[in-house]
Amino acid sequence: MRGFSRQTDESLGRLLVVDDDLVQRTVIGKIAARNGYDCLVVQSLELAESMLSREVFDVMTVDLSLGGRDGIELLRFVAERGLHDMSIVIISGCDGRVLKSTRRVAEGLGLSVVGALGKPLNLDELKDILVLPRRQRVAADVPSAAIDVSPERIAAGIRQGEFAAEFQPKVELGSGRAVGAEALARWRTREFGIISPTAFIPVAEQSGLMPELTEVVLASAISQGRTLIDRYPGFTIAVNVSGLLLTDLTVPERIEEVLRREQVPAHALIVEITETAAMADVDLATDILVRLRLKNIGAALDDFGTGYSSLAALAKLPFSELKIDRSFVHGCEADEDMMKIIEASVGLGRAFNMKVVAEGVETADTLAAIRRAGCDTGQGYFFSPSLRLARAESWVSQRNECVSARTTWMDQRSQMRPALAANLPTLLA
Amino acid sequence: MTADLAFEKDTLRLLVSELGAEDAAEVLKAFLEDTEGKICTLGALPPNPALVRQEAHSIKSSAGTFGFRELSELAFSIEQNALRMTPEQLGSASVTLRMVFDETAEFARSVLLARNMEIA
Numbered sequence: 001m002r003g004f005s006r007q008t009d010e011s012l013g014r015l016l017v018v019d020d021d022l023v024q025r026t027v028i029g030k031i032a033a034r035n036g037y038d039c040l041v042v043q044s045l046e047l048a049e050s051m052l053s054r055e056v057f058d059v060m061t062v063d064l065s066l067g068g069r070d071g072i073e074l075l076r077f078v079a080e081r082g083l084h085d086m087s088i089v090i091i092s093g094c095d096g097r098v099l100k101s102t103r104r105v106a107e108g109l110g111l112s113v114v115g116a117l118g119k120p121l122n123l124d125e126l127k128d129i130l131v132l133p134r135r136q137r138v139a140a141d142v143p144s145a146a147i148d149v150s151p152e153r154i155a156a157g158i159r160q161g162e163f164a165a166e167f168q169p170k171v172e173l174g175s176g177r178a179v180g181a182e183a184l185a186r187w188r189t190r191e192f193g194i195i196s197p198t199a200f201i202p203v204a205e206q207s208g209l210m211p212e213l214t215e216v217v218l219a220s221a222i223s224q225g226r227t228l229i230d231r232y233p234g235f236t237i238a239v240n241v242s243g244l245l246l247t248d249l250t251v252p253e254r255i256e257e258v259l260r261r262e263q264v265p266a267h268a269l270i271v272e273i274t275e276t277a278a279m280a281d282v283d284l285a286t287d288i289l290v291r292l293r294l295k296n297i298g299a300a301l302d303d304f305g306t307g308y309s310s311l312a313a314l315a316k317l318p319f320s321e322l323k324i325d326r327s328f329v330h331g332c333e334a335d336e337d338m339m340k341i342i343e344a345s346v347g348l349g350r351a352f353n354m355k356v357v358a359e360g361v362e363t364a365d366t367l368a369a370i371r372r373a374g375c376d377t378g379q380g381y382f383f384s385p386s387l388r389l390a391r392a393e394s395w396v397s398q399r400n401e402c403v404s405a406r407t408t409w410m411d412q413r414s415q416m417r418p419a420l421a422a423n424l425p426t427l428l429a
Numbered sequence: 430m431t432a433d434l435a436f437e438k439d440t441l442r443l444l445v446s447e448l449g450a451e452d453a454a455e456v457l458k459a460f461l462e463d464t465e466g467k468i469c470t471l472g473a474l475p476p477n478p479a480l481v482r483q484e485a486h487s488i489k490s491s492a493g494t495f496g497f498r499e500l501s502e503l504a505f506s507i508e509q510n511a512l513r514m515t516p517e518q519l520g521s522a523s524v525t526l527r528m529v530f531d532e533t534a535e536f537a538r539s540v541l542l543a544r545n546m547e548i549a
Contacts, residue, residue: 023460023491030452093490120493123447
């Protein structure tokens with residue numbers, strides 16, 4: 001075990017370097033110290049576990065090969081200790097696929113992975129990654145209020161009309177038009193402001209409040225989204241339906257009743273269901289989905305690829321749309337493995353006559369990649385985050401006007417070209 | 430052995446610029462001592478394929494950090510094939526690795542450390 005004190009005035013925090021190779025751990029420790037970290041370097045899993053049990057570190061670099069042990073064991077230890085705020089840099093001299101898979105394992109454990117580096121180390125990349133966690137910590141240093149998400153508070157929120165839908169636009173990649181939106185549940189409280197769905201959905205599911213909550217959000221989405229549906233032919237609103245509702249055979253009639261009440265055509269609604277939920281009781285889910293489809297309501301297979309039964313869900317259930325999970329889409333342009341999954345998903349979607357939507361599109365490079373792969377529709381921050389109705393209407397309006405203007409211009413240009421070509425000899429004369 | 434064949438200058442230059450000449454020299458000395466020990470382990474009889482693979486993996490990365498390409502590539506090749514090699518092949522690979530390491534170490538001591546990590 002060895003320590004390196006930071007050689008800068010400003011501190012980036014404490015760094016634990018875990019590597020059984022003397023040269024690597026020394027290089028990492030020295031570079032980190034020169035860039036503002038107080039470092040402790042250890043050579044074994046046992047020493048790392050011992051230090052993590054006694055001291056607090058902001059960042060840890062971990063080599064996957066630790067003699068007879070491995071870095072995955074250490075990542076599991078970190079997760080079990082609840083050290084989710086510690087930034088982690090994974091380092092390995094193994095095959096790049098092993099490195100990528102390890103990153104996914106760590107992220108699956110809920111750990112904050114800020115980088116994955118192959119060996120021999122690229123020192124520029126190492127430096128960039130070591131500086132990154134500090135920026136992220138500063139961004140996250142916002143005090144979080146103690147939020148009451150008890151079932152009673154959720155039930156009160158439903159009664160008081162605190163739940164409403166926001167809309168994240170979906171863009172048709174061929175034309176560039178906004179052709180739909182996913183309605184996302186938002187809980188606005190007076191005392192805490194907006195509460196994340198990740199905080200209240202699990203509580204609502206455990207306390208049996210999902211049927212009520214889904215109905216409220218569905219009604220809000222349909223009622224608000226009607227203006228978009230009326231204005232743009234073919235525009236659809238997608239609403240997430242909890243798996244818990246797929247055991248209730250009255251769901252299709254209740255959804256139909258909401259549509260009737262709001263005077264919205266059935267084809268304008270898409271119900272999104274995760275594969276895990278759909279496959280929990282496949283007979284009941286089939287019954288419900290078939291009746292939804294018979295009523296002309298669309299059904300999307302959400303988070304495709306993340307469960308254990310993606311292919312079975314495709315084969316057995318009458319979905320009309322396949323939504324590739326964001327975990328495959330994010331950064332796919334730089335990840336051959338992810339691109340293969342996206343291309344295969346597009347192929348499956350085509351084979352089952354489904355529209356394919358890529359979720360989590362955040363950059364122009366990702367957009368270009370999913371377009372090349374043949375996805376029909378894109379959704380994500382690159383286009384727009386979820387928006388309140390007024391902003392969503394304005395966004396869709398501006399986008400579609402812009403697309404129309406471009407289409408008109410392109411048409412005019414193509415009409416002018418033959419005329420120009422015909423007149424060219426006269427003009428040049 | 431010429432300097433051009435022995436190592437990638439840019440890799441070593443970057444290391445020296447990041448660590449400074451003194452620290453880079455300290456790490457290089459540690460590498461030479463550590464790798465010497467590993468290569469002695471590899472030469473032990475009878476050869477242990479799993480141990481050879483593990484040590485070759487480590488030498489590959491460390492040598493690459495200094496830009497010692499020939500040593501790094503040889504170690505990588507041994508790492509990839511160690512589990513399929515016969516004892517004779519393992520012995521032969523260890524001898525070759527020893528030769529390349531000795532040349533690398535001689536170059537490191539007589540050129541790099543002698544010139545205080547100044548790279549021509």
